[in-house]
Every structure is written in structure tokens, then in C-alpha cells.
Amino acid sequence: MAEELMEQLDNHTAFTIPIFGGIPVPDSCVVTWIIIAVLVLLSIIFTRNLKKVPTGSQCILETFMDFLDNFFTNILGKKGKKYVPILETFIIYIGFSNIIGVFGFVPPTKDINVTAALAGMAIILVQASFIIEKGPLKWLKSFLNPINLLDLVTRPLSLCMRLFGNVLGAFVVMELIKHCIPGGVPVIASGYFDLFDGLLQAYVFAFLTSLYMAEALEEEEK
């Protein structure tokens, strides 16, 4: 039983693209494509026939988007309005990919390459927002403070490891529960581990990224 658990913790190659001597496409990539397709489909369905006075599914859409917009605008302030869409994309993608364990797929964030890529994108976003708002000279000058230099390494590391560790831990515990008590108990446990923990980690990732950006964007008192 330990062997099959260890077997599941590795990432498998789903198929190999037969050009350039075979490019292996891992499982997490295929599931990400599925998530992309689902999200695009949902966006098309929900944004058809938008009316000025909302009814039905448009209400749900507006509530959801209002919640996300207010959440990020509270942290970033008025100057950060152009960065809100990418942060919303982060939270929707990570939220979806953590939850997709409920539907029987392997969550793509269980692969450390995915979380490392997401953390790398987040840090590049933070530094880019600093350069755009304050100019490249102030960005270089900010590195005279050695804590900023250290932050450049520790922040993406902690973002990556927090997300990876939480998703991996939830996955391992759910596999063990499903193996030992295969009745209706996994449903209750999945409610906490998969749903609550997955959404919380997506929220924490987006919140921390926006907090770092707010730090970079804040105005200095003269």
C-alpha cells in the first residue's frame, strides 16, 4: 500500500507529443487544459445577454465579481486598479485547480513545477508593478536595503511551498482515508481538506501577492 501511495505522489506523463524527439506532457498539464476549457466555457455562458438590470445567473456573476473586486481594491488602493484582473485570474485558477480533486482528477497544483511557476509569476508581477509605478532607478535603489534582496528569494519560496505542501498534504490524507474507510466518510473529510483548504490557500496566495504589491505601490511621505 505504501508503494501505490508513493506511485501516486509522482507526476506521470499523460502522453508524448511526437515531434523533436518526443516532448513528454505531464498529467498536470492536461488537467490545466481541462480547467482552461471549463473556465472559458463558463465565461462564455455567464456573459451572454448581459442586461442593465441583472436577473438570474447574472446576479451570481455580479456578486462574485463584486466580492473579488472589492477585496483587491481595498488592499491595492486606487492606483492599483489595473492589476486587479490578473490577481483575480490567480485566485480563480488556483481555487479551481485545488478543488478539482473532488471531481476525480489529480490537482495540477500537486505538481511542484506548477506551484513554482505560479510563485515565479507572482514575484515577477510584484517587481514589474514596482518598476512601472516608480521607475527602474527607484527599483534598483530599493535593493540597497538587504532585506529587500532577501525577500526576492524567500517570498516566492514560501508562496510555492505553502501552496504545494497544503495541496500535497490534503491529497495524501484523502488517499489514506479513501483507502481505509471507503464508505461515506471521505465526503465529509473531503469537504474540509479539498474544498475549504483549497479555497483558503487560493485566497492566501492572492492576498499575499496583492499585499506585496501594495507595499511596492505605496506612496512615500515627503
Add this chain to the structure above:
Amino acid sequence: MGIIALGAAVAVLTGAGAGIGIGLATAKATESIARQPEAKGDIRTALLLGCALAEATAIYGFVIALLIILSLGSK
């Protein structure tokens, strides 16, 4: 084999720190809600964020223990 198990067990001891930290945070949060019930929403947001951040150190320990068992134990 024995020392690998010991190593993994020591790595997971970081969970103690997370437990203490989150316990303290929750204590202060309930105290401040009792003192000012109107700020319930803000306090709840701050508490949730603090708990997720404090849990991260416990998760790091868990990941290291898993790596020890998987990469050293199978040799």
C-alpha cells in the same frame, strides 16, 4: 531504516509551533471580538489570514518529512 523514521518524526515536530501560534492568535481574536463586536468581519479576515500563514511552517515540516521518507526510504 530506523534513523530515517526518526528523522521524519523530528521534522514533523514543527507542528507544535503552528499549534501554539494559531492558539494565541485565536485567543487574541476572540478577546478583541468580545471587546468590540462591530469589527467582527475585519477580525475574522485577519484571523483567517494569520492562521493560514502560521500553518505554513507546519506544512513545510510535513513536506520535508515526506521527502525524507520517499527519497531516502525507498533506497
